[in-house]
Amino acid sequence: MNTTEDDPAAGAVTADLRLRVNDRSRPVCVDTRETLLDTLRERLDLTGAKKGCDHGQCGACTVLLDGRRVKSCLVLTVTADDREITTVEGLARDGGLHPLQEAFVANDALQCGYCTPGQLCSALGMLAEAxxxxxxxxxxxxxxxxxxxxxxxxxxxxxxxxxxRCGAYRGMVEAIGEVAR
Known part of the structure; x- marks a missing residue:
């Protein structure tokens, strides 16, 4: 941990971390008060997880942390050091969509798409839980x-x-049920 003298936030403390994001190791230095959502979006340019409410109520920022779904706006980045983080950008493999992504498209499970990354990560986590x-x-x-x-x-x-907000729940339920079967 480092105290940065030239940081505009008085007394800011930073930490050097190694984040494993989408099967890739990423070194990053963060303020110890920084959320995982802000680190993903602002430092690692992974903008799939969305900042909706920034209070853990909407789920637009949902990612997987060690395979479990979390609201990344509520997780401090320092707690994710050397843990496996999967964002929506990490779901597709070998140039093809993940089966959940394919099912969302086939079942018209999205409209504006703002919540879709969080919905997909949450669905993947809930399928594992079940x-x-x-x-x-x-x-x-x-x-x-x-x-x-x-x-x-x-x-x-x-x-x-x-x-x-668009109410695409029917399609989401159908898509998730299709993948579960």
């Missing part, structure tokens, strides 16, 4: 076999932390 048997508020209590059936209600509940 595959691991994590229950949600609507998972039947008699589902004791550890399998989570991703019906419409289950998908809607698990995606409820990501808002879409």
């Amino acid at each position: 595959a691991q048997g994590w229950p949600s508020a609507v998972t039947p209590t008699d589902a004791g076999d550890g399998e989570v059936r991703l019906d419409e209600a289950e998908i809607r509940e698990r995606m409820s932390g990501n808002l879409c």
Whole structure:
């Protein structure tokens, strides 16, 4: 950690970090108060995650941190040192779209597109959670076999932390259900 004398913010403390973003190691020096969202957008030019509310309420900034979905506007960058970060830019592989991206397009699961990167990252994280048997508020209590059936209600509940101002939810639910099957 360093205290920078010439920083306009009095007493700013910086930290030299190594972020692993989309399978690539990225050295970065950040203010210890900086959010992961700001680091991704302003320092690493990864603008897929959007700054919607900047309070963790809309989900437009959702990324995966060690495979778990997080609202990057609420995560301090210093806590992501040497952890795996996946943004929407890291979903496509070998020149082709990720199956979720393909399903979003095929099911008309986007309109303006502002929330889409966060929706995609959240959907990928929730599919992993369901595959691991994590229950949600609507998972039947008699589902004791550890399998989570991703019906419409289950998908809607698990995606409820990501808002879409355009109302493209129907297409999103269909796209996620298609990939889950």
